[in-house]
Amino acid sequence: xxxxxxxxxxxxxxxxxxxxxxxxxxxxxxxxxxxxxxxxxxxxxxxxxxxxxxxxxxxxxxxxxxxxxxxxxxxxxxxxxxxxxxxxxxxxxxxxxxxxxxxxxxxxx
Amino acid sequence: xxxxxxxxxxxxxxxxxxxxxxxxxxxxxxxxxxxxxxxxxxxxxxxxxxxxxxxxxxxxxxxxxxxxxxxxxxxxxxxxxxxxxxxxxxxxxxxxxxxxxxxxxxxxxxxxxxxxxxxxxxxxxxx
Numbered sequence: 001x002x003x004x005x006x007x008x009x010x011x012x013x014x015x016x017x018x019x020x021x022x023x024x025x026x027x028x029x030x031x032x033x034x035x036x037x038x039x040x041x042x043x044x045x046x047x048x049x050x051x052x053x054x055x056x057x058x059x060x061x062x063x064x065x066x067x068x069x070x071x072x073x074x075x076x077x078x079x080x081x082x083x084x085x086x087x088x089x090x091x092x093x094x095x096x097x098x099x100x101x102x103x104x105x106x107x108x109x
Numbered sequence: 110x111x112x113x114x115x116x117x118x119x120x121x122x123x124x125x126x127x128x129x130x131x132x133x134x135x136x137x138x139x140x141x142x143x144x145x146x147x148x149x150x151x152x153x154x155x156x157x158x159x160x161x162x163x164x165x166x167x168x169x170x171x172x173x174x175x176x177x178x179x180x181x182x183x184x185x186x187x188x189x190x191x192x193x194x195x196x197x198x199x200x201x202x203x204x205x206x207x208x209x210x211x212x213x214x215x216x217x218x219x220x221x222x223x224x225x226x227x228x229x230x231x232x233x234x235x236x
Contacts, residue, residue, distance in 0.1 A: 031212070033222040035156075042205055042226040043156065049212075054224065086156055090220035095172035097220055098146075098158040 002091035004101035011107045018074040020104045022087030025068060030089045032070040034063060037103075038083045046085075047072060074106070082108045111136045113206050113227035121200075121234050127193040131206030131227055138187045139164045144209040146223065147180060147191045149202040157202075161209060162189055196234045203229040 005023040012018040022032060032050050035043035045054055047063035050070065060075045074081055087101040117129035131145070138145065146161040160170040160180045170178050174193070182189040193200060208225040211218045 031221075035223070042229050043223070044226070045222055045224055048222040048224075088156075088222070096158050097161070097169050097171075100156040100158070102155045 001094040001096065002089070002099050004087055004089065004099055006085075006087060006101040006104045008102070009105045009107065011109055012074075012077045013109045014077055014079060016077055018077050018081070018106055020072040020074075020085050020087075020106065022070040022072070022101050023068055024070075024089065027068055027070050027089065028066045030065075030091070032063065032065050033088045034061075034072045035086045035088065036081075036083045037086065043086065077106075077108055079108050082106055111208060111225050113208065113225055115204060115206050115227045115230040117230060117232070119231055119233060121196055121232060122236050123197055123234055124195055127191070127196050127200060127232055127234070129191045129204055129206075129230065129232070130188050131190070132186075132188045133208075134187070137184075138182065138189065139184050142211065142213065142218075144211060144220075145180075145182065145189045146207045146209050148205045148207055148223070149200075150205070150229075151199075151202040159191065159193075159204075198234050201232065201234045203231050205229045 034047040036046045037043040046057050046061045050065040051063045062073045064071050084103045086103045112134045114132045121127045144161045147159040160178050162168045162180045162182050177194045179192040206227045207223040211221045
């Protein structure tokens with residue numbers, strides 16, 4: 001089945017830029033969606049179709065996808081951005097239609 | 110703004126059937142062209158998709174759970190449901206219901222993203 005690989009953790013100082021990667025075989029040919037999950041809360045979509053932002057999500061959140069890596073970038077990081085972030089794709093050859101990465105914990109120093 | 114709310118027992122005995130309901134408010138479950146999914150998350154772990162249903166009754170399931178899972182919909186009550194049979198401790202998790210927005214083409218569609226989620230409900234499997 002298709003596997004998405006995320007780093008377990010990323011640390012970033014306030015005001016700096018955080019980059020969260022999501023690796024997968026030829027992931028650039030797939031559509032990648034990103035979710036933010038704060039402790040005790042349900043996930044919230046922050047990026048869909050690689051680069052699109054839902055209404056209400058700050059412009060500081062952006063995405064890219066090429067080759068074997070998709071990336072979620074958070075610019076001018078704020079304390080409130082501390083959360084787990086998950087990437088997601090769909091894969092017709094997989095045992096499960098929807099595949100999630102294992103998640104990346106973003107810590108704001 | 111659509112809202113989803115999970116409900117059901119928080120404690121299920123091993124070998125029994127887990128049953129959850131997701132009530133949709135703020136819009137008709139039949140309006141638009143959405144799929145309705147169940148996703149779970151064991152404590153401290155990642156997200157696992159369980160299955161989805163369209164209002165026509167068409168379903169897709171996680172192959173690893175397929176033999177134990179049934180997702181159904183009741184459009185008259187604006188809700189959809191999950192049944193997971195023969196549960197074990199490994200099924201202990203927070204269960205979320207979510208709305209999926211597929212991508213439509215002129216003659217087909219492909220699975221998309223989850224744009225609305227319920228708050229989640231913890232189900233513990235224990236005797």
